[in-house]
Amino acid sequence: MSSVTTTPFDDLSPVLRAAYRARSAAAELAVLPRAAKDDALLAVADALEVRTREIVEANAADTDRARAAGASDTVVDRLTLTPERVRAIASDVRDVVALPDPVGEVVRGSTLPNGLELRQLRVPLGVVGIIYEGRPNVTVDAASLCLKAGNAVLLRGSSSAYASNTALVRAVRDAVHGAGLPADSVQLVPGETRESAQELMRARGMVDVLIPRGGAGLIRAVVEQSTVPVIETGTGNCHVYVDEHADLDTALAILVNAKAQRPGVCNAAETVLVHRAVAGEFLPRALAALTGAGVRVHGDEAWQKAGAAAGIEVEPATAEDWETEYLSYDLAAAVVDSLDAAVQHIRLWSSGHTEAIVTRDTAAARRFTATVDSAAVMVNASTRFTDGSQFGFGAEIGISTQKLHARGPMGLPELTSTKYVVTGDGHVRD
Amino acid sequence: MSSVTTTPFDDLSPVLRAAYRARSAAAELAVLPRAAKDDALLAVADALEVRTREIVEANAADTDRARAAGASDTVVDRLTLTPERVRAIASDVRDVVALPDPVGEVVRGSTLPNGLELRQLRVPLGVVGIIYEGRPNVTVDAASLCLKAGNAVLLRGSSSAYASNTALVRAVRDAVHGAGLPADSVQLVPGETRESAQELMRARGMVDVLIPRGGAGLIRAVVEQSTVPVIETGTGNCHVYVDEHADLDTALAILVNAKAQRPGVCNAAETVLVHRAVAGEFLPRALAALTGAGVRVHGDEAWQKAGAAAGIEVEPATAEDWETEYLSYDLAAAVVDSLDAAVQHIRLWSSGHTEAIVTRDTAAARRFTATVDSAAVMVNASTRFTDGSQFGFGAEIGISTQKLHARGPMGLPELTSTKYVVTGDGHVRD
Incomplete structure (x- = not known):
């Protein structure tokens, strides 16, 4: 797979040239002490504030275009950068400066019986690719976290945010370069086409990891x-x-918070499962509270009956409801015969992000946390707590729902790999 | 991606049915205490010894077929199971019993400012797929490591080892079942066809990770x-x-050991790079020692000249030599102008497995270990030490040359993921 690296530079496509430059930048970043990276990030924060007007003007071109194309208010809002939002982005960059540098941490170490000294050290991943949608704040978030962890980043944003991303990345690169770091530590992937994304996805050996952020x-x-x-x-x-x-x-309290406090985010609840023994008492109360919070319930028969009795409309739930991440004021609801039946439902339908149990029984809590196979399991707490900031990681690049490398909120350590350094004095194997 | 899990079981292909059964087994394995897994592994070791004759006879069918098809001695040797080899495999299983159980380890934990108790626990990966070539010992190695880490395993071996693998897996499954664990914890993937491997590779959502072992x-x-x-x-x-x-x-001593002590393995050296300042003295000595060890040198001009002066044949090296993992008594050789030039050569051509520096200079050692981007970097030690047993991990499922999840020798912890368990007393988000 080294064929890519041995092709003459001029024969490479624009995307692969960017990846190649990112690799060179990554080699420089990998050996930088924390202070050099923090200085560059402070310069980035300052530059964003100084160049706010330029950034907001570029953003206006994107939002005008989106409105003209008939984009929804939600989409336009996600796309919009105001002076306040640019200041908030700069402030987030300063928060990243304050976080400890994961690079160089000794993860494991020992002196082997033969005297070899073994250390496993955290090192940057190298080149990180981010593929994301029309949220220009991701551009700077991702760049600052990658930089702090010593990685070069290739940003492949949405064409809808092209002008905004160009202005933001120009400001970031100028600041990084001014601080003495390679400007190519942060690059927009050339071309916002489907082909450019596909080329990035096939650049194995040049790009170390891809993190998609979006729908x-x-x-x-x-x-x-x-x-x-x-x-x-x-x-x-x-x-x-x-x-x-x-x-x-x-x-x-937990159910209403998990569903309705901010329904459009990934850690909001989408389904409630209620043990049959408490359904008679809980369902009417839940329906009243949920309706009061503006939630529409899609329920099984028991919920439909409770709705009919309370004069509250409950839509009949189908398999599609169990499967759907609504990201809205909708909630699927079922009654189950046991804790194990709840776990079975969750194993079948969950995306493996976060599940919560509400119980006073220690044995039930223990069984639920042991048998539910998701990134986070809450006991007597809202699903909404699965979040890098809430977990005390300071910032997050995303929440992993897979099991390999990282699971749950990903902070700076999750943007690193490791390297074994083994020191001897002429050791050979028998 | 849950469409797979919602298809009726009877409509699934044989490979997906095996994956489905593996998922159920994995759910049971995930909550087992160490003792239950260790008892099952001891039963496996005993069963392999008791059923050695049946296994060796099945193996004879495979080796006869391989010989008839004109397979090389090396290939037949890799395929061969003797009673001694079966005993050695059983002994390796007992070594796995002695290793600590990674599951349940608290990797990270804290009490958050709001009183939520956060723990990040090691949990099994779930279902691990192994795709490998004609080495029947891998069948039991992989099964025992996966089982110890609480994973179900899908083994997709080579058709050349079909009879051996069938006999081994039968013995393993009987023992696992006899110990009260689900037999489907260990399964051979049905069909040794290209299609069965491809189905396994596309079973995202059913299989949590694939580890290919082979060429x-x-x-x-x-x-x-x-x-x-x-x-x-x-x-x-x-x-x-x-x-x-x-x-x-x-x-x-390090060069000869790294190249010639066991040239057919992945941690053997394939290229030597010598600083120009010591080339005049080192090359003649190295050529004599390497030739004495049976090594053929493919060298650059400096090495060719040194060979001509010493009357030792040095083949001219091409780009292909820098790129090749010979796995034989061949060695690529070059003279470089500086440590940085050596690192450049390594960055361009290495597969990222293991590189070694021999030096008495602390600054050189520090620069080499910092700038070489490989899974393991040796200082004054042979590359041959990159190995799970040598590193004290007890056993390994392979040596990762990628940066995500695991890098370098993978022991039991690398066969796990993590899960966050968060405990509150009614916590909701503001």
């Missing part, structure tokens, strides 16, 4: 087509299970 | 075609760099 369709496409290793992020079909031993006030 | 062609095919996450293993184009500050006796 389920984007993530599936990257997973299916990429030969570069991928970290799957973001899809959250999260469940709240109300156990027979639940405190029902607690269950109600 | 470069097999590994490349899996990497290119798989949508299941893959851990790339094994290819080792390893380098020894003799620095200007090397002790030349040490350099000679």
